[in-house]
Amino acid sequence: MLIFVVCAITFSALLLSLHFYMRLIGSSKALNIIEEQVAADMQIRAHQLCLLAYEAQRFGNSREKVALDDEFQDFLHLYIEDYQAEVAKKIKEHNINEISAYGFINLSK
Amino acid sequence: MGTFITTLAEYLWVLCICSLLLSLIWPASKSARVTILILALSGLAQDKIAPLLMDISETSPELARLIWYPSWVICQTLTLGVIWFAHRKFVWAVEQITQFICLSLMMHSFLQVLRFTDRVVLGTDVLGGIYKYGIPAINIAAILAICLWAVSGAFRYRKELEEC
Numbered sequence: 001m002l003i004f005v006v007c008a009i010t011f012s013a014l015l016l017s018l019h020f021y022m023r024l025i026g027s028s029k030a031l032n033i034i035e036e037q038v039a040a041d042m043q044i045r046a047h048q049l050c051l052l053a054y055e056a057q058r059f060g061n062s063r064e065k066v067a068l069d070d071e072f073q074d075f076l077h078l079y080i081e082d083y084q085a086e087v088a089k090k091i092k093e094h095n096i097n098e099i100s101a102y103g104f105i106n107l108s109k
Numbered sequence: 110m111g112t113f114i115t116t117l118a119e120y121l122w123v124l125c126i127c128s129l130l131l132s133l134i135w136p137a138s139k140s141a142r143v144t145i146l147i148l149a150l151s152g153l154a155q156d157k158i159a160p161l162l163m164d165i166s167e168t169s170p171e172l173a174r175l176i177w178y179p180s181w182v183i184c185q186t187l188t189l190g191v192i193w194f195a196h197r198k199f200v201w202a203v204e205q206i207t208q209f210i211c212l213s214l215m216m217h218s219f220l221q222v223l224r225f226t227d228r229v230v231l232g233t234d235v236l237g238g239i240y241k242y243g244i245p246a247i248n249i250a251a252i253l254a255i256c257l258w259a260v261s262g263a264f265r266y267r268k269e270l271e272e273c
Binding site: 003006007011013020023024025027028031101 | 176178179185186190192193196200202203207208211212214215219222225230
């Protein structure tokens with residue numbers, strides 16, 4: 001009887017550690033896949049951002065450069081916000097419960 | 110080689126704490142630092158538990174044999190649980206070194222259960238050698254990875270400072 005109880009405890013502990021391990025590694029891999037997917041979906045905007053930065057560099061110290069720099073910063077902030085929102089949306093869609101926040105977005109509510 | 114492994118295993122936690130201290134001089138991630146700290150504390154706790162189990166084996170060898178392996182499996186499970194809980198609570202991204210440490214803890218548990226099944230459940234007693242050198246070898250692999258991570262991080266940080 002004692003051996004049976006000890007066996008049950010030992011195998012339960014092993015299953016529990018497997019559970020912790022899978023949740024820890026699984027959530028991290030799932031997040032990487034989601035981030036890569038969202039980055040691929042937003043590739044056109046990322047290229048536009050690079051072009052805008054390149055254009056801003058070409059104008060030296062002129063007024064156009066300042067305007068392009070401002071435009072670049074606005075575009076970059078919007079890009080980051082949209083990227084984080086899209087990743088957060090996909091995290092919720094895939095029910096990854098381990099992640100309670102992404103960037104500035106709280107997912108626990 | 111076998112003696113070398115068991116002798117080296119006794120000094121592993123010193124290396125682990127030294128690596129943790131080294132990681133304080135460069136901006137390492139919290140995930141890695143906390144996981145290494147949990148691993149070091151768990152290792153020290155296990156070093157304290159081992160003599161107690163040895164004492165039990167003097168009075169009741171049968172009982173000691175029965176609780177020896179489950180004790181280590183429970184210790185590893187608790188360690189993994191604390192690491193998982195910390196990452197979940199503070200929303201940390203799981204670092205590569207954290208993944209490696211968790212894998213080593215998992216392998217540790219698996220080997221303990223395998224030996225428990227071999228010695229207590231089936232009574233075959235064929236995995237003695239694998240257990241004797243397997244457990245210290247897993248610990249050595251984890252601590253070496255931590256040392257490499259700490260040293261390479263420090264060198265990378267120094268290089269970045271020189272470039273600035």
